[in-house]
Amino acid sequence: MEAQQYKKLWWDIILATLSFAVVPLFILGGVIYHQFSVSYTAKIKDNMKTLAENRAGSVDLFLDERISQLTGLAHTHSLEQLKDEDYLNKVFNIIQTRSKSFLDLGVIDEEGNHLAYVGPYYNLLKKVNYHGEKWFHEVMATGVYVSDVFLGFRKIPHFIIAVMVREKKKIWILRATIDSDIIDNIVRAAWIDKKGDAFLVNRENILQTTPRFGGKVMEPPKAPDFAAATGTSVEELDFRGETLLYATSIIKLKKWVLVIREDPTEQLTPLLQARFLAVLISLGGVVLIIIGAYFTTRAMMKELMRMEQKKAASDEVAMQSSKMAALGKMAAGIAHEINNPLAVIGEKAGWMKDLLGMEDMDGSENFQELLDAVNKIEYHVVRAKTVTHRLLGFARRMEPLTERVNINTVLDESIDFLENEARYRNIDIQTNYAPDLPLTTTDQSQLQQVFLNIINNAIDAIGKEGEININTRPIKQTNRISIEISDNGPGMPKEVLQKIFDPFFTTKEVGKGTGLGLSISYSIIEKLGGKIMVASEEGQGTTFTIYLPVR
Amino acid sequence: MEKFKILVVDDEQDFLETILKRLKARKIEVTGMESGYKALEFVDTHDVDVIILDVKMPGMDGIETLREIKKKKPLAEVIMLTGHASVESGIQGMQLGAFDYVMKPVALDELLEKVRQAYDRKVIQEGKA
Incomplete structure (x- = not known):
């Protein structure tokens, strides 16, 4: 396989691994975050609702107490008693x-006249x-009345509570101003966090309390119109480009609407933190998956390349032996086709030679020439x-003889x-x-042919003066014998090495x-059943x- | 004058003809046959000491012929002549009782040497028999 193909395969595996690992990771993260977000938002809304109900209840309680106080006062005293300003003053104190919370107290008759008044004005x-x-x-x-907040004569926000009393045939009113x-x-108390706000509006959407941000009492609030609200609710609303959470609750005694406003980003900070954490994780x-994918695929590719190389090597061996088999067949065919005519030529030449010897041709001027020619043939x-x-020897397919052989x-x-040859050339074996x-168990004479061939080649390669080393070694693990024949001759280039076992390939003259x-x-x-290998430098x-x- | 009688069996006419001439020139009693069938017929009616038998022939091949000859004349010695990769056949021939096998082309003197050895063996075998 080409390096480029390996690279492409590598990328394919990495991308596949990543998409199969990363996609579920993101889906998991997304789902968990979504669930968390939903439940967290629900919890915040719940909190706001509780807060709104709680504050509205407090306002209600406060108003209720004031009304009770006033009603109690009116019913436990007679008009005669309360008309006396000194007495009223005592009661007020x-x-x-x-x-x-009471700023002043007044007793008013059914005509609207102030019968008695205690207070700063x-x-x-x-x-x-x-x-x-x-x-x-x-x-x-x-019979009972609670006013909206108004500025009145005092020019400060206040409201009044008035209760009507029927005493015998007289009707009078006890009125109190509440701060x-x-x-x-x-x-x-519902102004929570840094941006939380809470205020009351009446049915005309006019502020009854001073909000924390924007607007004053007696003005419309800078918020959506909740004047028509009918019960407790929490909504996320867009107002002048700001999306905020609004909780509303009704003040029962006065039909005011309590509005609590919160900035969801502030309230949802833990959620954002969770999101940040989820993204980070x-x-x-x-990153871990990428690193993991990188290293595993790299190891895989290495293994793949190693196997590929191994396969290439064994392919080469297989190719070499099939090449030998095919060449052997061809060589045998050629040898056969040539041997028969060669036999005829040989016989004919022999016959000619016989004839030259028999006939009395000594005298012939070309006798010697003919004899030479026949000899050459x-x-x-x-x-x-x-x-x-x-x-034919190369192509020989006969079963080798089998005998117990000592390779040494x-x-x-x-x-x-x-x-002798080696000694003559000064080569040390x-x-x-x-x-x-x-x-x-093997064929001794065939083996000898091999050894003779290789040693002879080594001698030829060295030429003169050199050394041939022959060693044998049993390999127990594979149950084989290794025979190493090495020379210190000139070696061979790679091109030669590749063809060294090919028939008719020779470097000799x-x-x-x-x-x-x-x-x-x-x-x-x-x-x-063996293997022959060559290494040369x-x-x-x-x-x-x-x-x-070994068998 | 050699004392043995030779039969040469080969389908290659040029070869057969020439080897016959050369052997006859050496005063050897020799006959040539160009097929296995003819060789068998000849063996039936004539005495032969050594048979030089080509392995590859059309019709009845050398191995077949050898088998038949050995049935008829167990004591006749046969030298197998192979021209191609049929060394196996040569070996097979020897297992079937051939004296030796020779690869073509072969020098006549070499072949004659083998014939002489084969004849010697035949004489010994006959002595035993």
């Missing part, structure tokens, strides 16, 4: 000691007739024959053959045999080698390693 209010006032008619009609600061304080996960028939016979002995015999080399020695050796070793020498099975 008693009330004041318990609650500062005595001179201003004593002579006022309320007969034309709207609240006067209301209290006459309903709206107290209601402000109750509502203000997800990103961390993604015979010589070259023999030369051609050696080639074809070796080819076979090597020694082979060395004996070549010792060193042997290093494993003494415990097991015997193996024409006529010296057939180019069949090593290919025959190769097929012999293959047939004997230019300038270093060449090593042939033969592995034979």
Whole structure:
């Protein structure tokens, strides 16, 4: 496989891993965040609702108490008693000691005249007739009246509570002014956090308390119109580009509306923190996955490449042996086709030679020429024959003979053959045999042919002066024998090394080698169930390693 | 004058003709046959000491012929002549009782040497018999 293909595959695997790991991670994060967000928002809304109800209840309670106080006072005293301003003053002082919320107290007859008044604006209010006032008619009609906040004569926000009393045939009204600061304080308790706000509006959407941000009492609030609200509710509303949470609750005694406003971003800070955390964890996960994917795929690719290389190597071995088989077949065919005509040529030449000897042709001027020619023919028939016979040897498919063979002995015999040649060329043959080399069942003479071939090649490669090392070694793990024959000759370049076992490939000069020695050796070793390998480095020498099975 | 009688069996006319001429020139009693059938017929009616038998022939091949000859004349020695990758056949021939096998092309003197050895064996075998 090409490097580019590996890279592409690598990327494919990484991307697949990432998408299969990252997508669920994000989905999980998203779902968890969404669930958290929903429940958290629900909780905040719930809190606001509770707060709104709670504050509205407090306002209600406050108003209720004031009304009760006033009603109680009216019913426990007669008009005669309360008409006396000294007495009223006494009563007012008693009330004041318990609650500062009453600013003044007045007794008004059914005509609207102030019969008695206690409070800071005595001179201003004593002579006022309320007969034309709207609240006067209301209290006459309903018995109890709570006003909206108004500025009145005092020019400060306040509201009044008035109760009507029927005493015998007289009707009179007890009226009190209540400091709206107290209601402000109750509502203000709902100003939570930095941006939270709370205020009261009446049915005309006019502020009854001072809000924290924007607007004043008696003005419309800077908020959506909640005047028509009918009960407790929490909503997220858009007002002048700001999305805020609004909770409303009704003040029952006065039909005011309590509005609590909160900034969701502030309230939802923990949620945002959770979101931040979720994103952070997800990103961390993604980084981990990327690193993991990178390293696992890298390891995988390495393994894949290693296997691919291994496969390529075994493919090469398989190719080499099938190449040998095919070439062997071809060589055998060629040898056969050539041997028969060669036999005829040889016989004809022999017959000619016979004839030349028989006839009395000595005198013929061309006798010697003819004899030479016939001899040459015979010589070259023999030369051609050696080639074809070796080819047949290469192609030989017969079952090898099987005998118990000591490889060390076979090597020694082979060395004996070549010792003279080596000595003559000043080449030292060193042997290093494993003494415990097991015997193996194989074909001794074929093996000898291989050894002779390789050692002979080594001698030829060295030329003059050098060393050949032969060693044997049992390999217990694979139950094989290794035979190493190395020379310190000039070595071979890669191109030569690749073709070294190919038939007819030779580096020797024409006529010296057939180019069949090593290919025959190769097929012999293959047939004997072994393996032959070569390693060579230019300038270093060449090593042939033969592995034979022990059996 | 050699004392043995040779039969050469080969379908290659040029080869057969020439080897016959050369052997006859050496005063050897020799006959040539170009097929296995003819060789068998000849063996039926004539005495032969050594048979030089080509392995690859059309019709009845050398191995077949060898088998038949050995049935008829167990003592006749046969030298197998192979021209191609049929070394196996040569070996098979030897297992079937052939004296030896020789690969073509072969020098005549070499072949004659084998014939002499084969004849010697035949003589010994006959002595035993």
